[in-house]
Amino acid sequence: MKIMLLAGAALVLQLFLFLCTGSVVMRVRGQKEYSFSSALLIGYFTYFGIFEVICLLCEVALFPLRTLTLIMAVFAAAAILLGLFCGYRSWTESMNSLRYRLKLHGPALAFVLLALAAALLYVILYSDASADSGWYVGTSATALATDTIGRFDPSTGTRVLRFQARYALNCYPYHSSVICSLVRGLPVIVQVRSVMSSINVLISFLSVYYLGRVLFPDSALRGEKIRSIRERPGSITRRRADLFVIAVFFVNVFSSTIYLPGIFLFDRSYEGKSIILNAVLVTVLSISVILWREEDEGHYPFRTMFWVMAAGVCFSASSLMALILAMAAILPLIAIRSRWNLLIPLLLGNLPVIVWAVVYYLIQHGTIVLQTWR
């Protein structure tokens, strides 16, 4: 019972941290349209982008986990305080308009919430003792038990003399170690396989919902007389996005092989690969659609892309796929429409993965040697 309460507390703490981080980012950007879901999504990616940088520096400097925990505790406290300051008014406004916004959705929202509840229940109940889970959970658990970052092999517990590029550069598992250091008494295995899985599923649903909003923009009834709430601005896009979320859920349920996104969403949601597949790639796709539609969003899409890519590096080496997707989706647009001015923002947006790829190559070929001892 105590562990379940601690798990609940860790879940609320992390969601609130992401929400506050997102609120700060939205305020800094001066974004007018505020919603809890978009703040949560942006905050999630921004947090993991920042975490990657801090954790990687601590790892290479051979700092103990407690130092990383201290830094992240200070960061979290600052993010929460700033978030309260920046987001309080927006939160109040959002809560006041919640009823109206729910009405804009229509009955399909009930099915979306049902699908989300089913997915959450499934990932909380599902137990996976596969070889891969041994590595992911083992990494977090080993870091906490030894008070180190990446200096012991998670699958055996033996010392590692050199950091391996494939694993050392993706710091996502250490986030759970940090959380378990802060929430004393919460077992790492519960944080990774139940709490983080739930958060990742929620983020995945939000990413898909935003992709739906982008794919089905609010336009069809522009200029016509509004007769009911279903024809109000924002209603069409929301209702269609809800249908899209249900359709994606359906496709995931009927993913017949272990390589498709569905299996990663339901059975391996705690893994970095799953987040790449079900949140990072989805967000990159959303950004690409926005650019193809030539919506006037300024540099927001590329700024978002930067943090999504930085978070992608944190999650898994598979962030390379996000880079390939961004290039495959946006480079043709630049070439076809001669929008060469997008080239530099595109490169800057993808910079985290490009830098990661270069460092990875240099470590693999022995140009950079990162020892786990001095």
Added chain:
Amino acid sequence: MGGVTVREYGLSFVRVCLQKYIGKSWPFLLIFLAGIAVSILLSVRGKRRDNPLEVVTVDGNDRNMNYGEPDYEEDENGGSTAKMFLSVFLICAVTVCNPFLVRALIPKLGMTAVYYRFFWVIPITFGAAYYLTAALIRVRNRVLRILAALAAAVALACIIPVNPGLLNLKLPTNVYKVDGAVPVLCEAIHADFETTAAYRKALKRSEANIDRNSEKWLRWQAGQYPLCVFPSQIEFAVRQYDPTIRLLFNRNLRLYYEGNRTTGITYDETKVRYQRRALILDAMYGRDESITTESFQEAMEKTRTKYLVVEENLANGGFLTGAGCTQVGVTAGYTIFRYGD
């Protein structure tokens, strides 16, 4: 993807991988591709019909100059989205899914086993869902739309099997979601290990002030925990639950020993390092009668293995106790043996 290699399949490697990747979910790929084709067709037809060059105002002036930025109305048929999907598809076809390029590069990059991840770049799931939704919202009547959605769902559910993971749901017996034996075994091993000379030695070392960043500290830190071998069905859960238990086998080595080749990593079975580890497992289960007490003891000492956990009904107990192991206890259906004192 287990068993699919560039060496074996050559230029058909990409095709075989795609077949394995998509499996019986091929209707989604079909919907995705058909959706792109139809969208582009509709978009081209729509553009011809509404060609701004043909639009002439009442006063006869060409409005083309004032056409401005395209807005959403123009994209009612998803033309730009389809173009984006098509771009991704074509670029992948000539790069990461190009059989010639893949044959040359993927083995060099060591990505044969994880090549399927490149298919993630092609948004089949989201593209198929997009076109399914787009088709549904074209049905204006609400009742007809619900009926069409149900019909499509039933038809697809009849063709495509359910996600294999969903069918394997087993309710957990504890909050850690591990086999109930794991916590019991870990506790029993720790309780016994704390009575050993090795543990006392480790405690003594911990009193010495060793630099945390030195290699010596790393060695000492690792050495203070018992090194064990568990049955394969629970081994991967052990260090998730209790990271203060060390394991002799790493993930890939254990999978290889058990005959699983999906990792794409192979081990040289003639190497002493592999042979010693395999010998311990063979001896635990009595798989090889030619194993002598001396060779077993040598393997245990060289690898510094302390505990062997075997299923109660499969344990080669007579041999193990005769070769210097002590039966620590029988718990949760498993027998724990300790080597040495």
